[in-house]
Amino acid sequence: MKGWQIVYLKEIKDYVSDKRIRFSAFVMPIVLVITMFYMFGTITNLVSKPSSQAIYVLDQPKLSGESALFVSALTKAGISVKNISDLEKGKSQIAKGSIKLLLAFGPSKPGQINVDEYFDPANEAAQVTVGMLDESVRQANTKAVQALLTAKGIPDYLAQPLNLVQKKVHKGAKSASGVVMALLPYLLVLWSFYGGMGAVGEIVAGEKEKNTLETLLTVPLSRTAIALGKLFSMTTLCFVGALSAVVGVVIAYLLPFQQMKAITKSGLGIHPQSFLIMILVLLPTALMFSALMVSISTRARNIREAMTQLSVLSTVVILPAVFSQFIGLTDFARSTWVSFIPVLNTANTIRLSLSGDMPLTAVAATILVNGSIGLIFLFVTKRLFAKETVLARI
Numbered sequence: 001m002k003g004w005q006i007v008y009l010k011e012i013k014d015y016v017s018d019k020r021i022r023f024s025a026f027v028m029p030i031v032l033v034i035t036m037f038y039m040f041g042t043i044t045n046l047v048s049k050p051s052s053q054a055i056y057v058l059d060q061p062k063l064s065g066e067s068a069l070f071v072s073a074l075t076k077a078g079i080s081v082k083n084i085s086d087l088e089k090g091k092s093q094i095a096k097g098s099i100k101l102l103l104a105f106g107p108s109k110p111g112q113i114n115v116d117e118y119f120d121p122a123n124e125a126a127q128v129t130v131g132m133l134d135e136s137v138r139q140a141n142t143k144a145v146q147a148l149l150t151a152k153g154i155p156d157y158l159a160q161p162l163n164l165v166q167k168k169v170h171k172g173a174k175s176a177s178g179v180v181m182a183l184l185p186y187l188l189v190l191w192s193f194y195g196g197m198g199a200v201g202e203i204v205a206g207e208k209e210k211n212t213l214e215t216l217l218t219v220p221l222s223r224t225a226i227a228l229g230k231l232f233s234m235t236t237l238c239f240v241g242a243l244s245a246v247v248g249v250v251i252a253y254l255l256p257f258q259q260m261k262a263i264t265k266s267g268l269g270i271h272p273q274s275f276l277i278m279i280l281v282l283l284p285t286a287l288m289f290s291a292l293m294v295s296i297s298t299r300a301r302n303i304r305e306a307m308t309q310l311s312v313l314s315t316v317v318i319l320p321a322v323f324s325q326f327i328g329l330t331d332f333a334r335s336t337w338v339s340f341i342p343v344l345n346t347a348n349t350i351r352l353s354l355s356g357d358m359p360l361t362a363v364a365a366t367i368l369v370n371g372s373i374g375l376i377f378l379f380v381t382k383r384l385f386a387k388e389t390v391l392a393r394i
Contacts, residue, residue: 003221007229024198029191033248041259054080058104100126179263182325185347195241204297205306227385234290269354277353285346287374298384320344339365
């Protein structure tokens with residue numbers, strides 16, 4: 001057995017026996033991923049259900065004729081309709097955020113009901129309610145026009161002179177839902193970094209504080225072997241953290257909760273092709289993160305200094321990972337330059353694979369860029385271990 005393998009197995013054994021590391025790398029990703037999916041699913045359910053949209057109507061008891069029928073139709077559709085008797089009071093409640101939408105019926109014309117919609121355009125929940133009502137009214141208007149045309153002996157399809165028909169072109173493999181494509185790449189990148197955070201402070205800086213690094217350096221192993229063993233063990237931990245996030249997503253998908261079904265009804269998009277791409281891009285990404293973290297821990301003189309520097313590094317990781325959630329809304333997602341930006345390239349390549357694509361160029365560029373950065377900092381770690389200053393501590 002080679003020297004670095006001895007150190008590697010020793011570190012892996014320590015990780016497995018440490019409850020704190022087991023929780024941070026194996027349990028926490030699963031729990032947090034399930035929690036996030038449950039929360040997003042709950043929000044999606046609430047927004048999509050008409051019963052969750054409360055609409056206030058000015059002087060509802062005084063309404064008659066077609067106006068009363070319109071309010072009755074809203075109630076039958078499952079929308080919660082409430083009465084308010086004072087318009088100014090209603091506007092005040094809208095400004096406070098307690099009322100999302102207020103309807104005031106104005107003078108009607110023959111065959112037409114005039115309704116004023118009062119809402120706060122800065123209130124996102126109000127915009128959802130307004131959008132739902134406007135869509136319902138649009139459909140009702142179309143049906144009314146079709147009925148009128150039919151009564152006049154005119155083809156009802158003329159109610160829609162321009163008819164748009166969606167023809168979805170699939171890429172072969174079934175793609176994931178929009179929420180999954182936004183969340184999953186972000187979570188995988190995040191946990192390929194934070195999966196190792198529970199152990200990186202101890203791996204070198206911690207040994208300095210405990211005065212065990214001197215003992216380790218006296219064993220009949222080269223310092224290069226020790227550095228490589230520690231770094232590769234950290235790479236494994238980071239990679240396992242990302243895989244734990246995948247396990248969390250699969251468990252969330254299999255749980256019999258309506259909240260989960262709301263955001264995974266189109267599937268997860270995880271099939272042999274996309275899973276292989278995940279492995280191919282996460283391995284060099286885990287190497288990059290672990291090499292960066294181990295080099296910081298090696299250079300730091302104590303755990304506190306290491307964790308301070310790692311907190312700065314985590315910000316650098318989070319920013320492109322967050323941007324990856326929205327890149328699908330732009331044309332940048334398929335731009336070549338994105339594949340050469342560390343962290344963002346990993347998340348974007350995974351997102352493309354979940355959409356049913358086979359981004360071979362992006363995969364190759366991600367492996368090249370992240371793997372190169374990992375090898376550079378592997379060399380840096382090796383050089384740091386070769387110096388006697390590696391024992392410096394406070």
